[in-house]
Structures are given as C-alpha cells and as structure tokens.
Amino acid sequence: MMRLPLFEFRAPRSIAEAVRILDGEGPQAMPLAGGTDLLPNMKRRQQVPKTLMSLNRISELHGTELNDSSSRLGACVTLSEIAADSRFCNGMTALAQAASFVATPQIRNMATLGGNLCLDTRCNYYNQNYEWRKSIGFCLKKDGDTCWVAPGSSKCMAVSSTDTAPALMALGARVRLISRLGEREVPLAELYQNDGIHYIRRQPNELLTEVLLNPLPGWKSAYWKLRRRGSFDFPVLSVAAAARLSANNMVEESRIVVGSVACLPLVAAEASKFLVGRPLNQDSIAAAAMLAARIAKPLDNTDFDMTWRKRVTAEFVTYALRELRGDDMRGERLLLTRHSSGF
Ligand SMILES: Cc1cc2nc3c(=O)[nH]c(=O)nc-3n(C[C@H](O)[C@H](O)[C@H](O)COP(=O)(O)OP(=O)(O)OC[C@H]3O[C@@H](n4cnc5c(N)ncnc54)[C@H](O)[C@@H]3O)c2cc1C
Ligand code: SF4
Known part of the structure; x- marks a missing residue:
C-alpha cells in the first residue's frame, strides 16, 4: 500500500485567511481542492508539500453565477x-463536455475546476511510483537530472493533460489569482507556459479563486478527446473549438485549441483566423483542420504512438468543427467512447 508522507494540515475559512497561510508558509505549502491528483502524487512522492491547505471550507470558492453581462465559476465548483x-x-x-469527460463519476464528484486548471503535467517516466522512478535514476522533473524522453534536453516536456483548460481557452476565459499582495486577472491562455516543470505562471503564494467568462451570444463550442478507455483515461489529444456564427453559418469569430500534445494547450491561431469570413463547409473545415494539426507536436511520453496522434489531430479538429455547424456527431462520439483503444 502506498502511504501519504507526513504533512501539516490547514483549513482556512476565507480567501483572506488562505492567502495569509500561503504567504507565511512559502512554496512548501500547496492548496488542496478535491485531492484527486495531488494526493496520489504525494503517495508516489512526486509532490511532497510540507503543508496542505484545504480549500473545502472557503464558501467564496464554491459558487457559480451565470448572467447576461458576465459569468463566474468559483475554483471549487466540482466537475x-x-x-x-x-x-x-x-x-x-x-x-460541460470537457468536464463530463474527465476520469470517472466518483472522481468528478470530488475534482474541482481550479484543480483541473492547475493540474500537474504528465509523462510515462514521471507518473510512476517512487521505486519505479528510483530504478531509472528519476528524471529532471523530480529528483533526477536526465530527461528520458529527450536525454540531450535540459527542458522537461511533460504533457498538459487537463481537459477543461483547452475548452475554457476556446471560450476566451480569464482567471482571477489572489495573493496577500493583491490580485490579478489573467487570460487563461497566458496562465500556461511551454515547460513541463514550470508549466503554470501561478506564483506559489497565489490562489486561483475564479474563472471569468464574457457573454457568448451567437457562439457555439465543442470539445473532442482521445483516450484509450472511453470512460476513464486522461486525454492524449484533445480539441476545443468555438465560433460565433452568423445567421447563414458564416464564421464571424473563432478559436481552436489543441490540448495534450505539448506542455501547454496550444492555440491554433492560424486555423482560427482562416475560418473567419468563411462558411463552415467541407473545404474550409478540411483546410482549417490541416492548419490546426500542424501545431501539434506530440512526443513519445504518453499513451498511443506519437506519429499516429499527430496524424489524427486533423480528424479531431474536423469532428469539432462539424459539430459546430450542427452535424449530428452522435455516431462518431459513440465510436470513440467504445473503440478508443482500437484506433
Ligand atoms: C484515475 C484518474 C483519472 C483522471 N483522469 C483525468 C482526465 O481524464 N482528465 C483530467 O483533466 N484530469 C484527470 N484526472 C486528474 C484529476 O482528477 C483532475 O484533473 C481534477 O480536476 C483535479 O482537481 P482536484 O480538485 O482534485 O485537484 P487537486 O488534486 O486538489 O489539486 C491539483 C493541483 O492544483 C492545485 N490547486 C487546486 N486548486 C487550486 C486553486 N484554487 N488555486 C491554486 N492551486 C490549486 C493543487 O495544489 C495541485 O497542485 C484523473 C485523476 C485520476 C486519479
Ligand atoms: S519529459 Fe523528461 S524530464 Fe519531463 S517528466 Fe518526462 S522524462 Fe521527466
């Protein structure tokens, strides 16, 4: 049985108290939301905080407000x-699609939006127990000095595996970060950086308190996810697409984001721009899908063959864009759920 290391436990009742604790304890303290990622990581000694600070009792983090002028989702709203x-x-x-595709019902009941956005990056050489990692001399991301994916590299290339971040980036979401020194609002797309270790620009003394969304009249959006087991696994490729469509289905604005093929979710800017002013027809969808797929650079450190994951990216973008224009995609969805492992 894998046991948790010893830690101190704090359970503040307000954001103000929480950021005082983070400030006082320094980087040795970590927020604990649903614990569905952090606690297994602690058992495997990938993350060993001295202090765990539960967010569960902070009522300010739990609400959702959706209205015509703006929407906010508290960091502790569950998936x-x-x-x-x-x-x-x-x-x-x-x-909603991205949240519903995370893990299993039991995990989604505990897992929070804030935890999903701050999720640690993943890699086949890192998501292993302590003894396994020790047997290969650990790796750059934790306790070692070699990257086993790219031994000549001084950079970790662990993969961003959050489902909700690509979806929220396609929706143009922002997040609020609060520390004892003040607060800032950051476009979600700017929260992440291309580094498997320092993948998030959140400072250790900052708490992610809420996700903010502008109203989305006339927008449609869709999320597609590739994983081995259709009802369980982390994404190894995902595509979120959102577009504002005119009455005659012309694209007025669009955002396509490709997830789980790099250390951060990738904005497919060229493909998004290409669609503007065009109808969502077979030709425009095929061209946008090719453009979006170009940016995907999967490595050999998650499930499935990396060249195959690269190759099917265009198909996943096509699925998402077809769903936006109103095609009935239930057959393709069902096929993916049932036969992901057969691809
Ligand atoms: C079997 C299994 C399958 C999974 N499948 C998926 C999947 O398909 N897709 C997916 O996206 N995830 C998956 N996960 C990972 C995890 O369950 C989810 O990402 C979940 O949303 C994490 O949220 P949490 O509230 O449990 O986060 P926690 O585990 O509590 O925290 C995760 C990280 O976020 C930090 N954190 C949490 N809240 C805040 C905050 N408000 N401010 C600042 N930092 C914060 C923590 O310090 C920690 O670093 C899976 C996990 C398991 C065990
Ligand atoms: S990409 Fe390299 S350094 Fe990063 S977790 Fe994997 S093996 Fe370790």
Missing part, C-alpha cells in the same frame, strides 16, 4: 456540478 448544469449549453457546451 460533476459543471457537467450536470444545463446552463452550460450553446456557447459553453465545450466546457
């Missing part, structure tokens, strides 16, 4: 709550 909330439809469908 089950998002997946089951019928208000996340039309413009925000991608978010």
Whole structure:
C-alpha cells in the first residue's frame, strides 16, 4: 500500500485567511481542492508539500453565477456540478463536455475546476511510483537530472493533460489569482507556459479563486478527446473549438485549441483566423483542420504512438468543427467512447 508522507494540515475559512497561510508558509505549502491528483502524487512522492491547505471550507470558492453581462465559476465548483448544469449549453457546451469527460463519476464528484486548471503535467517516466522512478535514476522533473524522453534536453516536456483548460481557452476565459499582495486577472491562455516543470505562471503564494467568462451570444463550442478507455483515461489529444456564427453559418469569430500534445494547450491561431469570413463547409473545415494539426507536436511520453496522434489531430479538429455547424456527431462520439483503444 502506498502511504501519504507526513504533512501539516490547514483549513482556512476565507480567501483572506488562505492567502495569509500561503504567504507565511512559502512554496512548501500547496492548496488542496478535491485531492484527486495531488494526493496520489504525494503517495508516489512526486509532490511532497510540507503543508496542505484545504480549500473545502472557503464558501467564496464554491459558487457559480451565470448572467447576461458576465459569468463566474468559483475554483471549487466540482466537475460533476459543471457537467450536470444545463446552463452550460450553446456557447459553453465545450466546457460541460470537457468536464463530463474527465476520469470517472466518483472522481468528478470530488475534482474541482481550479484543480483541473492547475493540474500537474504528465509523462510515462514521471507518473510512476517512487521505486519505479528510483530504478531509472528519476528524471529532471523530480529528483533526477536526465530527461528520458529527450536525454540531450535540459527542458522537461511533460504533457498538459487537463481537459477543461483547452475548452475554457476556446471560450476566451480569464482567471482571477489572489495573493496577500493583491490580485490579478489573467487570460487563461497566458496562465500556461511551454515547460513541463514550470508549466503554470501561478506564483506559489497565489490562489486561483475564479474563472471569468464574457457573454457568448451567437457562439457555439465543442470539445473532442482521445483516450484509450472511453470512460476513464486522461486525454492524449484533445480539441476545443468555438465560433460565433452568423445567421447563414458564416464564421464571424473563432478559436481552436489543441490540448495534450505539448506542455501547454496550444492555440491554433492560424486555423482560427482562416475560418473567419468563411462558411463552415467541407473545404474550409478540411483546410482549417490541416492548419490546426500542424501545431501539434506530440512526443513519445504518453499513451498511443506519437506519429499516429499527430496524424489524427486533423480528424479531431474536423469532428469539432462539424459539430459546430450542427452535424449530428452522435455516431462518431459513440465510436470513440467504445473503440478508443482500437484506433
Ligand atoms: C484515475 C484518474 C483519472 C483522471 N483522469 C483525468 C482526465 O481524464 N482528465 C483530467 O483533466 N484530469 C484527470 N484526472 C486528474 C484529476 O482528477 C483532475 O484533473 C481534477 O480536476 C483535479 O482537481 P482536484 O480538485 O482534485 O485537484 P487537486 O488534486 O486538489 O489539486 C491539483 C493541483 O492544483 C492545485 N490547486 C487546486 N486548486 C487550486 C486553486 N484554487 N488555486 C491554486 N492551486 C490549486 C493543487 O495544489 C495541485 O497542485 C484523473 C485523476 C485520476 C486519479
Ligand atoms: S519529459 Fe523528461 S524530464 Fe519531463 S517528466 Fe518526462 S522524462 Fe521527466
């Protein structure tokens, strides 16, 4: 049985108290939300905080407000709550889909939006127990000095594996970060950076308190995910697409984001720009899919063959864009759920 290392436990009741604790304890303290990622990581000694600070009792982090002028989702809203909330439809469908595709129902009941956005990056050489990692001399990301994926590299290339970040980036979301020194609002797309170790620009003394969304009238969005087991696994390729469509289905604005093929979710800017002013027809979808797929650079450190993951990226972008224009995609969805492992 893998046991948790010893740690101190704090359970503040307000954001103000929480950021005082983070400030006082320094980087040795980590926020604990649902614990569905952090606690297994602690058992494997990938993350060993001296202090765990539970966010569970902070009521300010739990609410969701959706209205015509703006929307906010508290960091501790659970993924089950998002997946089951019928208000996340039309413009925000991608978010509900992404939340509903994370892990299993039991995990989604505990897992929070904030935890999903701050999720640690993943790699086949890192997501192993302590003894396994020790047997290869560990790796750059934790306790070692070699990257086993690219031994000549001084940079870790562990993969961003969050489902909701690509979806929220396609929706143009921002996040609020609060520390004892003040607060800042950051476009979600700017929260991440291309480094498997320092993948997030959140400072250790900052708490992610909420996700903010502008109103999305006329927008449609969709999220597609590749994983081995259709009802369980982390994504190894994902595509979120959102577009504002005119009455005659012309694209007025669009955002395509490709996830789980790099240390951060990648904005497919060229493909998004290409679609503007065009109808979503077979030709424009095929061209945008090719452009978006170009940016995907999967490595050999997650599930499935990396060249195959690269190759099917265009197909996943096609699925997402076809869903936006209103095609009935239930057959393709079902096929993916049932036969992911057969691809
Ligand atoms: C079997 C299994 C399958 C999984 N499958 C998926 C999957 O398919 N897709 C996926 O995206 N994830 C998956 N996960 C990972 C995890 O369950 C989810 O990402 C979940 O949303 C994490 O949220 P949490 O609240 O449990 O985070 P925690 O585990 O509590 O925290 C995760 C990280 O975020 C930090 N953190 C949490 N909240 C905040 C905050 N408000 N401010 C600052 N930092 C914060 C923590 O310090 C920690 O570093 C899986 C996990 C398991 C065990
Ligand atoms: S990419 Fe390299 S350094 Fe990063 S977790 Fe994998 S093996 Fe370790």
